[in-house]
Amino acid sequence: MQRAIETIALESPTGGQPRAASMLVAVVIAATAACPGPGRAETLLERGSYLVNTILACANCHTPKTADGRAVEEKELAGGGLSFTTPAFNVTASNITPDPETGIGAWSDDDIKQALTAGARPAHARLPGAPLAAVMPAGFYKALLPRDLDAIVAYLRTVKPVRNAVRVPEYKAPVHRDAYPDAEAGFSEDSLRDPVKRGAYLVTIGHCMECHSAWARGISDYATGLGKGGRKFGPDLVQGFAADWQGSTAPNITSHTSKGIGGRSDADIKRAMTQGLGWDGRVLKPPMGYAWYAGLHEEDVQAIVAWLRTVPPAE
Ligand code: HEC
Ligand code: HEC
Structure with a gap:
């Protein structure tokens, strides 16, 4: 896309109009330079x-x-x-x-x-x-x-x-x-074009697995407990949520069909993430940032779900 615009700029005639035209081109190039992937400027x-x-x-x-x-x-x-x-x-x-x-x-x-x-x-x-x-x-x-x-x-x-x-x-x-394997391996701009890899990137920078993986005595087990859940949060550990918050446990979000989210529809998983509603309609509790995830573009929520489906089942 950027190349197409540059071509237009080169082909612009010189005279009164082109200055405005090339300024516009510069603005468009600056704006599209940050395009995260196909389609979104x-x-x-x-x-x-x-x-x-x-x-x-x-x-x-x-x-x-x-x-x-x-x-x-x-x-x-x-x-x-x-x-x-x-x-x-x-x-x-x-x-x-x-x-x-x-x-x-x-x-x-x-x-x-x-x-x-x-x-x-x-x-x-x-x-x-x-x-x-x-x-x-x-x-x-x-x-x-x-x-x-x-x-x-x-x-x-x-x-x-x-x-x-x-x-x-x-x-x-x-x-x-703790070193998180996907963060250590790193990502490239190119990886954002593939939905599953973009999901991996978003899950990494969203530190989802920090809360949702097996954890004992201050150490996260990403090797054998990725997405397995079990980590507990309560007002003794985190202060600042609503006064009536009594704590919560991060659930299993691996692809395990009964213990994880493998048996859940995409719509159910998206609703949990972006509306903070459990499978039975229960209001999910902090510390997960549902209210912020509500603003995710649909294609990014879909990419996250697509990556979650690749997490090996664990219980
Ligand atoms: C899970 C909670 C949490 C999240 C999410 C988080 N931070 Fe922080 N951040 C902290 C805490 C707690 C400290 C202070 C740590 C300390 O004092 O040792 C901190 C410190 C910082 C500092 C250092 C500032 C200073 O004066 O020392 C910066 C900069 C910062 N965060 C930026 C960010 C940005 C930007 C984001 C989002 C991309 C972010 N943080 C997300 C908890 C968080
Ligand atoms: C700060 C910790 C934390 C982070 C970060 C976090 N979660 Fe959660 N998540 C939780 C907790 C705790 C619950 C359960 C809340 C409850 O039971 O009321 C939960 C619930 C869920 C659920 C509902 C599952 C079920 O069985 O009800 C899904 C799906 C989920 N999280 C996915 C994610 C994804 C994807 C991300 C990253 C985009 C993420 N979480 C980030 C702590 C976290």
């Missing part, structure tokens, strides 16, 4: 907004919530959304608005990318050099394609700066992140 900023507000669900952790658990829109990404209390750390999701003092306004693009993909803090941060607690899913975000990282940073720069100092983190053990 969007700017870098649109792509960033889409990723942050759907599959990445940064706000599920980073935006403060009301007493009934809804994200406070005017405090988007202002920090203090969720806090985590574990044997290894007591941390609160940081203010990631562009506020220069309490947020990340003074961070360079590269600083932000290092935090996202390596869990690193820049030397000039409030806690210079201290690695981010493992709950910030950097081991999954390392799979982000360079263009998507650019898009996320571009979007974060447009968020309204909010002054909000969050509690200083407390670290009790060295940071440990």
Whole structure:
């Protein structure tokens, strides 16, 4: 598509009109440069907004919530959304608005990318050099394609700066992140064109399997327990959801026909993900970010389901 537009530009006659025409061409090329796959043209900023507000669900952790658990829109990404209390750390999701003092306004693009993909803090941060607690899913975000990282940073720069100092983190053990095989292997722009591979990419950056895989004593078992479920979340571990939340257990989402989702229709799985409704219509509980997944494009939800169908059955 890009080549076709360039051809048009080359063939434009010189004179009064072409300037406007080539400017338009430049705009169209800039806009389509961020096209994630066949058919969808969007700017870098649109792509960033889409990723942050759907599959990445940064706000599920980073935006403060009301007493009934809804994200406070005017405090988007202002920090203090969720806090985590574990044997290894007591941390609160940081203010990631562009506020220069309490947020990340003074961070360079590269600083932000290092935090996202390596869990690193820049030397000039409030806690210079201290690695981010493992709950910030950097081991999954390392799979982000360079263009998507650019898009996320571009979007974060447009968020309204909010002054909000969050509690200083407390670290009790060295940071440990389990390697997620698909993030280690990495993806390419080309892989996004194949629906199943695009699903794998979205599931990786959505860190679905971090919650849904077998987990014991702080270690995730992606080798033999991928998608097997069983991990428990409760208000002792995560603080910030609605006051009446008593906890939940991540279910088996492997292709096992009775224990997993193998026997469920695509529509059932999509409804669970994007509307937070269980098979029997039960309202599903946090911490999964249903409200954010609701904004996923249909073809991306379909790609996720297509990949989930490839997860070997386990029980
Ligand atoms: C599961 C919850 C969770 C999700 C999802 C999450 N984060 Fe975080 N993030 C945290 C926590 C908690 C911290 C603070 C860790 C610490 O203090 O050690 C953090 C720290 C950060 C920091 C470092 C800021 C600072 O001042 O130290 C950045 C930048 C950041 N997150 C960006 C993002 C972005 C962008 C997304 C979405 C792509 C995201 N996070 C998704 C929990 C999360
Ligand atoms: C922060 C943890 C977490 C993340 C991330 C997460 N989930 Fe979940 N998920 C859960 C929990 C917990 C439940 C069950 C909630 C309940 O029972 O009320 C659930 C429920 C589900 C269900 C319904 C299954 C059933 O048997 O009812 C599906 C399907 C699902 N998740 C798929 C996904 C996919 C796909 C992703 C990534 C796009 C994802 N989840 C990300 C924790 C998570």
